[in-house]
Amino acid sequence: xxxxxxxxxxxxxxxxxxxxxxxxxxAPAGPPPERxxxxxxxxxxxxxxxxxxxxxxxxxxxxxxxxxTLARVLAAxxxxxxxxxxxxxxxxxRNVVATMWRDQDRQRRHQHRVVDLRPPQLPDEDxxxxxxxxxMAEALTRLSERERSTLLAHEVSGQDTHSLAAxxxxxxxxxxxxLNRTRARLRVEYLLAADRVEPPTPRCRPVLLALSSGDRRRxxxxxxxxxxxxxxxxxxxxEPLMGRGRSRDDEVRVAVHAxxxxxxxxxxxxxxxxxxxxxxxxxxxxxxxxxxxxxxxxRFADAGEVLVELLDSPRRGIxxxxxxxxxxxxxxxxALRDGYSTYRGLGLGLPGARRLMDEFAVASxxxxxxxxxxxxWREDA
Amino acid sequence: xxxxPRLFSILRQGTCLIASIHTAxxxxxxxxxxxxxxxxxxxDRARGxxxxxxxxxxxxxxxxxxLRDIGEMARLRGAATVIVGIQPDVAIxxxxxxxxxxxxxxxxxxxxxxxxxxxxxxxxxxARR
Amino acid sequence: MxxxxxxxxxxxxxxxxxxxxxxxxxLVAHLREHRNRLRQEWVGRIDQAHLLQAMTxxxxxxxxxxxxxxxxxxxxxxxxxxxxxxxxxxxxRIIPRGVETDEVVGIVLLLRDVLARSLFxxxxxxxxxxxxVLDAYEPAANRIANTVAGSxxxxxxxxxxxxxxSIRELSTPVLRVxxxxxxxxxxxxxxxxxxxxxxxxxxxxxxxxxxxxxxIDITGVPDVDEAVANHLVQTVDASRLMxxxxxxxxxxxEIAQTLVMIGVDLSRMDTIxxxxxxxxxxxxxxxxxxxxxxxxxxx
Ligand SMILES: [Zn+2]
Numbered sequence: 001x002x003x004x005x006x007x008x009x010x011x012x013x014x015x016x017x018x019x020x021x022x023x024x025x026x027a028p029a030g031p032p033p034e035r036x037x038x039x040x041x042x043x044x045x046x047x048x049x050x051x052x053x054x055x056x057x058x059x060x061x062x063x064x065x066x067x068x069t070l071a072r073v074l075a076a077x078x079x080x081x082x083x084x085x086x087x088x089x090x091x092x093x094r095n096v097v098a099t100m101w102r103d104q105d106r107q108r109r110h111q112h113r114v115v116d117l118r119p120p121q122l123p124d125e126d127x128x129x130x131x132x133x134x135x136m137a138e139a140l141t142r143l144s145e146r147e148r149s150t151l152l153a154h155e156v157s158g159q160d161t162h163s164l165a166a167x168x169x170x171x172x173x174x175x176x177x178x179l180n181r182t183r184a185r186l187r188v189e190y191l192l193a194a195d196r197v198e199p200p201t202p203r204c205r206p207v208l209l210a211l212s213s214g215d216r217r218r219x220x221x222x223x224x225x226x227x228x229x230x231x232x233x234x235x236x237x238x239e240p241l242m243g244r245g246r247s248r249d250d251e252v253r254v255a256v257h258a259x260x261x262x263x264x265x266x267x268x269x270x271x272x273x274x275x276x277x278x279x280x281x282x283x284x285x286x287x288x289x290x291x292x293x294x295x296x297x298x299r300f301a302d303a304g305e306v307l308v309e310l311l312d313s314p315r316r317g318i319x320x321x322x323x324x325x326x327x328x329x330x331x332x333x334x335a336l337r338d339g340y341s342t343y344r345g346l347g348l349g350l351p352g353a354r355r356l357m358d359e360f361a362v363a364s365x366x367x368x369x370x371x372x373x374x375x376x377w378r379e380d381a
Numbered sequence: 382x383x384x385x386p387r388l389f390s391i392l393r394q395g396t397c398l399i400a401s402i403h404t405a406x407x408x409x410x411x412x413x414x415x416x417x418x419x420x421x422x423x424x425d426r427a428r429g430x431x432x433x434x435x436x437x438x439x440x441x442x443x444x445x446x447x448l449r450d451i452g453e454m455a456r457l458r459g460a461a462t463v464i465v466g467i468q469p470d471v472a473i474x475x476x477x478x479x480x481x482x483x484x485x486x487x488x489x490x491x492x493x494x495x496x497x498x499x500x501x502x503x504x505x506x507x508a509r510r
Numbered sequence: 511m512x513x514x515x516x517x518x519x520x521x522x523x524x525x526x527x528x529x530x531x532x533x534x535x536x537l538v539a540h541l542r543e544h545r546n547r548l549r550q551e552w553v554g555r556i557d558q559a560h561l562l563q564a565m566t567x568x569x570x571x572x573x574x575x576x577x578x579x580x581x582x583x584x585x586x587x588x589x590x591x592x593x594x595x596x597x598x599x600x601x602x603r604i605i606p607r608g609v610e611t612d613e614v615v616g617i618v619l620l621l622r623d624v625l626a627r628s629l630f631x632x633x634x635x636x637x638x639x640x641x642x643v644l645d646a647y648e649p650a651a652n653r654i655a656n657t658v659a660g661s662x663x664x665x666x667x668x669x670x671x672x673x674x675x676s677i678r679e680l681s682t683p684v685l686r687v688x689x690x691x692x693x694x695x696x697x698x699x700x701x702x703x704x705x706x707x708x709x710x711x712x713x714x715x716x717x718x719x720x721x722x723x724x725x726i727d728i729t730g731v732p733d734v735d736e737a738v739a740n741h742l743v744q745t746v747d748a749s750r751l752m753x754x755x756x757x758x759x760x761x762x763x764e765i766a767q768t769l770v771m772i773g774v775d776l777s778r779m780d781t782i783x784x785x786x787x788x789x790x791x792x793x794x795x796x797x798x799x800x801x802x803x804x805x806x807x808x809x
Contacts, residue, residue, distance in 0.1 A: 088572060095579075095596055259408040263405050279710075288440075291443075292478070295408070295441070356478060467752055469716075472749075472751040473710070473713070473748050475751060476747045477744065487750060487752070487753045489754070493720070493722075
């Protein structure tokens with residue numbers, strides 16, 4: 001989320017979830033420039049709010065965009081002819097919304113890249129804030145000599161990737177990618193050192209590394225989500241790492257432990273799907289399917305998690321991944337047949353959900369758990 | 382009932398009960414609704430029950446089976462049950478989920494539901510009017 | 511949808527030689543500095559060319575301001591994403607008012623021209639520099655024109671598709687023949703998408719008209735196969751959940767028999783041979799309820 005100058009009269013700050021680790025805090029409220037000819041910003045608020053709200057369902061985001069629009073209008077007020085302020089505000093509001101969509105678009109499209117195209121971050125700006133230097137020093141010693149010297153040359157001596165590449169006989173892009181991997185490792189080693197733990201399993205480091213680098217493909221490869229359900233150490237350590245790249249607002253995770261989480265999960269899925277412009281019928285179908293698969297988690301496994309994410313390729317759509325670490329389903333084929341029921345219900349859970357979605361897959365391993373992955377595509381998008 | 386906003390209400394109207402669900406209920410809340418409603422039917426010797434589900438944006442297999450159970454238990458206590466207020470998109474999702482409709486008596490809304498109950502009860506000696 | 515502006519990023523500047531890298535920022539600064547004058551000049555040209563006559567002068571002023579700012583932003587960042595979104599949004603607003611593609615292309619080309627002239631004035635005393643400025647400007651300006659025109663054409667197609675959809679929807683009206691009674695005559699092929707639309711329409715109609723009985727007449731459906739029959743079963747079930755009874759008419763006994771043989775559950779459907787018979791049955795059902803209504807309507 002971008003930091004947005006606050007403008008008087010814009011309502012309380014209701015951004016969701018507060019500031020995330022690693023995200024800069026919102027800029028403090030700055031008073032609008034006052035030397036200008038008087039402009040009644042408050043009079044613009046209703047119309048701007050209406051325009052933004054019509055396009056952005058999420059209240060907190062909409063508030064931010066209203067603020068940003070008003071800030072832009074204020075900044076431009078000297079260049080606007082009298083009488084043009086309202087039309088200008090209208091057009092600006094639309095542009096601000098379009099810009100947000102564009103940014104979201106771009107972020108989604110860059111998600112798959114190995115090289116991090118997000119603005120360069122200091123290796124540990126989020127971690128250092130609360131760190132003790134000893135842990136960082138310890139973490140640094142765990143890097144290879146080459147990793148360490150490259151990182152330090154870049155971060156401390158300020159050497160750029162071009163000249164580093166020349167020295168190392170490599171390309172600037174490769175050096176940048178290497179630096180990102182090193183930063184990711186450093187974050188993991190720092191967390192391990194600060195916590196004074198050795199990872200309990202050989203899978204821990206790869207999982208933590210995948211989370212730290214924000215590389216979602218790698219996270220899938222190492223089945224990071226499942227590992228976090230099973231490994232307490234990683235679950236604990238991963239918390240500051242999960243915040244990375246999580247300015248994403250095109251996915252929602254819901255932890256599932258109890259009945260109430262079924263309702264929470266289906267509402268989260270409906271909210272997210274609404275953004276893609278699904279018809280009311282499809283929205284209700286999606287929510288109903290989520291309800292069925294998440295209930296299975298509550299019934300058969302003690303705990304699990306639902307991930308809801310928006311997709312934009314090959315088409316726009318929504319995917320729901322419901323995982324648990326429960327006993328597993330002994331016969332998946334059987335469970336997908338109508339009438340299969342092991343609890344008080346109509347035995348429609350899985351087969352019914354499958355009928356409501358476009359794609360549906362169940363993977364289950366006795367003793368390890370079950371993962372249901374289902375997708376609904378936008379009909380015309 | 383409980384602290385906080387009421388999840389459902391059960392009101393008496395003549396020999397009928399009007400049970401309205403006000404918000405999405407999770408499974409345990411649905412079961413509590415069922416218990417309260419069945420207890421009220423017994424206590425008030427109600428002859429008919431209208432359950433208004435207009436506020437529900439999802440009627441999944443558990444909710445539907447709970448409503449069906451309520452209907453069955455109410456019948457054993459001598460009361461007819463009508464479900465009202467199922468929204469168009471909810472109806473479609475229920476059908477695609479594979480729920481059979483035969484087990485539930487339904488009507489468009491409260492008014493229609495009460496009319497339907499009046500009709501049912503007119504057929505039995507206890508019906509007044 | 512397929513805005514690949516990550517690939518586009520930087521392309522504008524990449525066309526120029528390295529020491530030209532400062533040219534674009536200079537150019538952008540120039541366009542920002544003279545924003546008001548250039549924009550007004552542009553509006554004047556639009557007016558002279560009799561473009562955008564469907565819009566009020568205030569609307570023209572607002573839109574041109576916005577296009578101008580977007581335009582300069584594209585020159586500056588090389589990313590057309592924002593402009594694309596804006597162009598689509600703009601198209602959405604002006605298409606219903608009859609603005610045509612050539613008008614949109616026209617105004618963008620006019621802007622290109624106005625800006626090129628102003629660059630010409632600024633650099634006319636240094637021709638080699640002017641050449642380099644125009645070399646940097648032209649490809650970017652052309653790409654902007656393409657983007658805007660492309661977005662407009664896409665949007666126009668979308669609007670036309672939408673209009674076709676609504677015409678299709680109109681072709682299966684839900685008719686209210688009397689209080690509480692609807693007829694849905696289906697004519698033509700019933701595919702998945704159409705069945706979906708139809709069900710939604712019918713259910714909305716049931717709620718709007720407070721219908722108790724619906725007659726679905728499928729005499730005009732050429733091919734009643736298993737898929738069509740299953741659509742109908744779902745529609746009937748969903749209608750029932752909304753409290754309405756459904757009678758299907760126009761299903762011949764032969765086809766009905768075939769459907770039963772292939773396993774379609776017709777037992778849950780009330781089928782009657784022809785529409786006339788269906789309406790009589792519907793009235794009987796309603797008559798029954800009407801009687802009940804008058805009995806039940808006590809004080
Ligand atoms: Zn671990």
